Structures are given as structure tokens and as C-alpha cells.
Amino acid sequence: MQEGRSSHAGPRQSRESSRHPVLILPWARRSHLASRVLAACLQHLSGAWTQVYGHPLVPAEIFVEMSRFGGT
Incomplete structure (x- = not known):
């Protein structure tokens, strides 16, 4: 078993990734x-x-x- 993985992980867990937010700074145009x-x-x-x-x-x-975001 890999470090940090639950022993109760389902069969699809090895095919999924954790969500991580991405910060886009206000001046990035x-x-x-x-x-x-x-x-x-x-x-x-x-x-x-x-x-x-x-x-x-x-x-x-x-x-x-x-x-919060109307989209374009």
C-alpha cells in the first residue's frame, strides 16, 4: 500500500487525483x-x-x- 492511501480505497482510487486550487493573480492578462x-x-x-x-x-x-464568475 502506498503512503497516505487508505486501506479502504476503492478500485477507482488509483485512477483519481486530489484537487488542488490554482491561483491566478489579478494582474495576469x-x-x-x-x-x-x-x-x-x-x-x-x-x-x-x-x-x-x-x-x-x-x-x-x-x-x-x-x-462570482460569469465566464467568457
Whole structure:
């Protein structure tokens, strides 16, 4: 069993990643910056995950608080 993993981990747990927030500073001005950051993170994570676990990472999820961000 890997360090930090529960002995009660379900069969899909080895294919899921913890959620980590990404801070985008207010002065960062680039079109579609959040999408670019997310794509770069997922690309890196998927490659690293495959090297460690021998299979690609399956789910990716984003949550946007609609009351605070209207989206573009």
C-alpha cells in the first residue's frame, strides 16, 4: 500500500487525483488564461501519472462558482 492511501480505497482510487486550487493573480492578462493553465497542468499530470502508475489519469473536473464568475 502506498503512503497516505487508505486501506479502504476503492478500485477507482488509483485512477483519481486530489484537487488542488490554482491561483491566478489579478494582474495576469492573457486570453483564456485559466484554460491554458488547466491544459498545461493536465498534460503534465497525465504524463507523470502514467510513469508512476502505468496507466493514464481518467477523470478531470473543474468547478466555477457562477455567482462570482460569469465566464467568457
